[in-house]
Amino acid sequence: MDELKVRQSHFIYWASGIVSICGIIFEVLFGALGSYILGDGVKQYTLTISLFLTGMGIGASLSEKVTKHLVLSFIYIEFLVALIGGFSSFLMFAITAFASNGTDAFFLYGVTLLVGALTGVELPILIRKANEIGVTLQKSTARVLFSDYAGGLIGGLLFVFLLRPQMGIVKSAFFVGLINASVALVVLFLFRREIKHVSIHAFIGIGISILLILGIFFGQAMALTFEQKLYKDPIIYMEESQYQKIVLTKNDDDVRLYLDGGLQLSSIDEHRYHEVLVHPAMSYTSEARKVLVLGGGDGMAVREILKYPSATDITLVDLDPAVVELANTNAHLLELNQRALMDEKVTIFHQDAFEFLERSEEWYDVIIIDLPDPNNESLNKLYTKEFYSLVRNHLQPGGAAMIQATSPVFAREVYWTISHTVASTGMHTENIHLDIPSFGNWGFVMASRDSIDVDSLDITRKTDYLKTDVLSSLTKFGKDEDSQLDGDHTEWGVNTLVDPILIQLYEKSWEYY
Template sequence: MQGKLYTTTKRSFIQGDLLVTDLNMKKSKAIYWASGIVSICGIIFEVLFGAAGSYLLGDGVKQYTLTISLFLTGMGIGASVSEKVTKNLILSFVWIEYSIGMLAGFSTFVLFGVTAFLSSGMDAFFLYFITLVVGGLTGVELPILIRKANEIGVTVQKSTARVLFSDYAGGLIGGLLFVYLFRPQFGLVKTAFIVAIINVVIALWILIYFKKEIITFKRHLIAGIIILFVLVLGVLFGEKTAFMFEQKLYKDPIIYNEQTDYQQVILTKEQGDLRLFLDGQLQFSSEDEYRYHEVLVHTPMATSSSKNKVLVLGGGDGLALRELQKYDEVESMTLVDLDPRVTEIGKTNHELTSLNKDAFQDDRVEIINTDAFQFLKKDQTLYDVILVDLPDPNNESLNKLYTLEFYQLLRNHLRPSGSIMIQATSPTFATEVYWSIDKTVQAANLYTDNLHVDIPSFGDWGFVLAKREEVQLDNADISVDTKFLTNEVLQGLTTFGKDIDQEITDDKGNEVALDVNTLIRPSLIEKYEKAWRSY
């Protein structure tokens, strides 16, 4: 009898231990899943802040570097602070997620408001501050989860390794989700709210899973539901409100707004003036764009002995193609633009097709959507005229299109006696940048001549004309119909005032040595940012 009682009691103890062990395993798995999912959210917020900084503040490499550095610094601070969290680990984790949800969820929404309504510089301060704070909160998460996993019976070595594995694996997934799903499908504002909701849902799940350990469970549950409701409202209405903030960044009403895989495309229009902005940078105004495009196109066409094959790098709006259509002798026009959505808008948007006169419908036009640098490396064609109609070198991706290596590729694709025309930013506002571009072109064994034209919407704007032989503008003849450019005007565009010529001096009157911009030493970005900081 005693033996049976002993056996039964022993079996009960064993079954009880198995139940406890099974329960602890389930709890530990919940912790690992939670760590993986919040890590996905963390990496999304990290790159989201970099993308927002790149869009609003420019220089993508700089903004990503600063935001990632600040986020990691914040995580380090948070990990250090987490040592003081020794009690109520589950509640601590829950409220950290609630806090991340509210702060990170409203981050880009508030950032657009700060940019629209507060003074210059406050947007950068806010972005860097919120990055540091959210990074700090993220840094507290993992140590708490590791400690909790250890508390329920998992060894420190196993709990640390498993939570860190979930964290690192989640980081990879988060990066891929941001690039291929969230940014292109939801944009910056809605993405922040959606990911914040995930944080709060995980907090609620962990709260419910461990509710037996929490005396005031209902109070924290209600708080989480309220926060979740606020974030859902953010998803539904936040982007519309942020659009109103963004509207304040532009002089005229926005009539088209799209976030492509590469950039933000915005069209504005007021009293007939159509304007295109890419990532906040003005590309043209319909009131005066003809001044820019006539100089860009007709100058090299007038100085090239042949006009059969023309290459246009950039120019996805179709306005350069419109000017090229005036030449019957042109047999082919190859347009290379990275963003397929820009060329599609140029082909289909009524406002743009009216302005470019349906240039993309010309049978001579071939559109290639790829990176201009990579295109030149692979293409074997020689061209009579090459037009470089690319955005200014305000980030690393664009800077490579203003390097010695790029201009050497241009030279190798240019027929003898052909011409290259390069838009080269403003010699008035960015004098050192302009003449550095000119020096870099010359370093590619090309002869150059320099032109600048007044464009009311832009200001004074510069171009570099390049050839394999000495440039002879004196004999250039503008043979097609134009609104602005004449032979006499063209000669006048080559004259530069003393304050913007290539003899550049510093504040002390010392001559400034110009650098050749290369892939290895991209000196142009810093000069560009410094030059345009005051404008």
């Protein structure tokens, strides 16, 4: 085998690993894109991975028809992957902003299947080309497959720990597409002697590369203008952390925080939410000293807790350090939370709430649970009997917990299932809801080892909404939002790790909102 063929065969193995890295990155990128824009992360990742693998199977089958011009076929497959994959995120945001409802899902699933099919064609072509060069079939197949599988692992790690947090979804797609185009150009150069009209193919590849480079530098800004249309107010801050997309918007005095597209708070009325979240539980417990906040990385709940001088040991557990960092550095959030998270009484852990309670040996007078709604598997576990049993086991006798539990109006079955799940641990519960203009009617579940008498609670701290004689009225529910459906006694299910009934209930309840 001459020196050129040795270089060619070596690069084929490198190429198989590189394109595999690109393929797995596109696969998980499509899942992340679907999770952010379409919601329900588990559903979107399941669909995109299934479609991508199905596409690979289709592509592998179609590769049998590629019998001539193997190298040139591979080059143009890479050009197509570079173009389609590279512009996928950018176009997804544009379609979401301007097209009719449902078009974005159709586009995403179509692109996933197409890129998967193109990826499936690559590997058989590379194996056949390696064999054609002179490497034995058994040896070439094993090496190419090794490069492919090892590349898959590297691609997954790169996306999770480097590309998504550092570049974001839009830039990452352009960057990975550029790698595909670069591989194609290198292959074109190495095999130039057996390809006609090399300059024309090179011109096409360079043109695609220039488009992708422009996308890296300018695509994010253009996508931001598309994404702006997804939000009511102008975006003033955007970040993709390791865990989620964080967006701040502002219109006059109304500052809003969104996580993965879901509204977390509005400065106009967040006091209503956080006062009801905190003060009933703090008022229930005489001289609460140790307080645990699960979630609440924006600092608003801690702000309310600090109104109680007895609360000298406050622990906040929030998974995403980027949210806490924003709460401690952004002028708008600092004005709202009154620099609460910087108080010396506050200790912050960046950890999963379930794992924190499993490992902790501490007992708390008050536990405030301010977690996102249970719209996927990872969040669902924080609404299970197992999780609330952990909450009970860390709650002092005479202490109280308050749990945000979504809307009894928009998600009636979800709210009462959460309430029933809390009660299934043996704790006493009280149901509370109120109107929050930016959210609508929102519900909470108060829980304690002891019975709860809301009428005995006295709100003594300075508040902007909640007062003692209002609190009891918040426990009254209308016919279309109470625990009985159509006037009949309803047996609500219990959400568990083994039987996560809440996810489907949540998806069904919010379908039209």
